[in-house]
Amino acid sequence: MQSHEQLQTVARETLRKNDRGGYTLPTQGLYPFQWNWDAGITALGWMTFDPARAWREYETLFSGQWGPDHFGGANDGFLAQITFHQDSDTYFPGPDQWGTDSLAIRTSSISQPPLHATMLRWMWKQAVRTSERDKTLAPQRDMAEACLQDLLPKVIAHHRWWYRCRDPQGTGLVVNIHPWETGMDNSPAWDDPQSAVLPTQRPYVRKDLNHVDASMRPPKVFYDRMVSLMDFNSACGFDPKRIFAECPYRVNDIGIISILQRSSIDLVALCQEFGLQDSATEMQQHVDRTQVAVESLWSERWQQYVSRNARTGALLDVPTSAGLMAAYAGFQKDCADTVDSWLDETLYGIPSTRSTYIGFEPLRYWRGPIWQHINMLIAVGLADQGHVELADRIRVDSEILLRQQGFHEYYDPTNGRGLGGGEFSWTAATYLYWIEPNASR
Ligand code: DGY
Numbered sequence: 001m002q003s004h005e006q007l008q009t010v011a012r013e014t015l016r017k018n019d020r021g022g023y024t025l026p027t028q029g030l031y032p033f034q035w036n037w038d039a040g041i042t043a044l045g046w047m048t049f050d051p052a053r054a055w056r057e058y059e060t061l062f063s064g065q066w067g068p069d070h071f072g073g074a075n076d077g078f079l080a081q082i083t084f085h086q087d088s089d090t091y092f093p094g095p096d097q098w099g100t101d102s103l104a105i106r107t108s109s110i111s112q113p114p115l116h117a118t119m120l121r122w123m124w125k126q127a128v129r130t131s132e133r134d135k136t137l138a139p140q141r142d143m144a145e146a147c148l149q150d151l152l153p154k155v156i157a158h159h160r161w162w163y164r165c166r167d168p169q170g171t172g173l174v175v176n177i178h179p180w181e182t183g184m185d186n187s188p189a190w191d192d193p194q195s196a197v198l199p200t201q202r203p204y205v206r207k208d209l210n211h212v213d214a215s216m217r218p219p220k221v222f223y224d225r226m227v228s229l230m231d232f233n234s235a236c237g238f239d240p241k242r243i244f245a246e247c248p249y250r251v252n253d254i255g256i257i258s259i260l261q262r263s264s265i266d267l268v269a270l271c272q273e274f275g276l277q278d279s280a281t282e283m284q285q286h287v288d289r290t291q292v293a294v295e296s297l298w299s300e301r302w303q304q305y306v307s308r309n310a311r312t313g314a315l316l317d318v319p320t321s322a323g324l325m326a327a328y329a330g331f332q333k334d335c336a337d338t339v340d341s342w343l344d345e346t347l348y349g350i351p352s353t354r355s356t357y358i359g360f361e362p363l364r365y366w367r368g369p370i371w372q373h374i375n376m377l378i379a380v381g382l383a384d385q386g387h388v389e390l391a392d393r394i395r396v397d398s399e400i401l402l403r404q405q406g407f408h409e410y411y412d413p414t415n416g417r418g419l420g421g422g423e424f425s426w427t428a429a430t431y432l433y434w435i436e437p438n439a440s441r
Helices: 004-018 036-047 051-062 116-133 135-166 188-194 220-235 240-246 254-273 277-297 336-345 372-384 388-405 425-435
Strands: 082-084 307-309
Touching (some): 004 036, 036 051, 036 116, 036 425, 051 116, 051 135, 116 135, 116 254, 135 240, 135 254, 254 277, 336 372, 336 388, 372 388, 372 425
């Protein structure tokens, strides 16, 4: 069991070790590039001890954003799941697999949960607080302001991309077209929609199993389908209209919908603060529409929000942690009682799939293990809505896990064992930003 001081030191060291000068690897070997939502969470960690480095993470991430000149311009504002700032042969599918060779900075062709306006608002609040506490640190606020002035138009463009390309009919519920886009890759919630995807026949070599035991990773048939969807995307020339219409996989993921909703709410606030009133009004309209539409994703059975197969219209009635970010998103029902019941069923926090569900697998990636950044988002959302004790219960569970096991990618909810990649950046960042006793969030 490590002390707080030791853990803080190790957490900072973890970020420094994974730092590639402007971006942070999630972990070495297994994920050797810059990942989208990892970057946002990791920036929060940097913010607690090196604010300049935190803002740099964001500048580097958005340097890979697609603009009006990329692939015909229809994806203006797109921000990729992976940005390949340099080559590596330890990951599949790497930069040569996505059909984006013509880009100055190559990226993958799918996105990831758009949490950035929220992360940036939290970073902004921290900079303001710090400079109010200590006037000699006023330059930190100036730096934050300058960075946000540059970043906000890019974040607005990114939100527009989601609403325009992933909800072209204006239903209020965006879709995703690839399980990797959800960040919760092999969740049992995707088993049904995935079955419509023909597995690829082309040969490829997985690299993840060189780093992590197969029992903790998705099976081959999953990869065959992921490759198939990746190739479908490039075969469509990344045309969002065609992809929306023809992709065999099209899902309203409650995780992306919740994260986008919270991010749009935070974007409205930032736009108001930075004098971008028209964009604030535009984003508020999207928020209002989603607030109503999301009620169609309520599961009576599980007393939480769930996802939907947007191709068939069938509710994907599977209890995953993605549906517990309701308080975070500010939805009508905050799911606090449901979170409470989940916590009673396991010893160490919130598993990615409810432990009583038939598809629960405690070791396998997003089919059961606990992920600390999801714990953090759920807990922060609950605290924001006044469920302070419940939020603290999640924080204490998380703290126990990190003190016992260190900073792993994910954890077995049945015994707390650390799983997946080690020395993991966003896990270390959640410690620094959310758990560490002097964390100033
Ligand atoms: C992986 O390769 O497992 C990643 O989660 C994809 O983003």
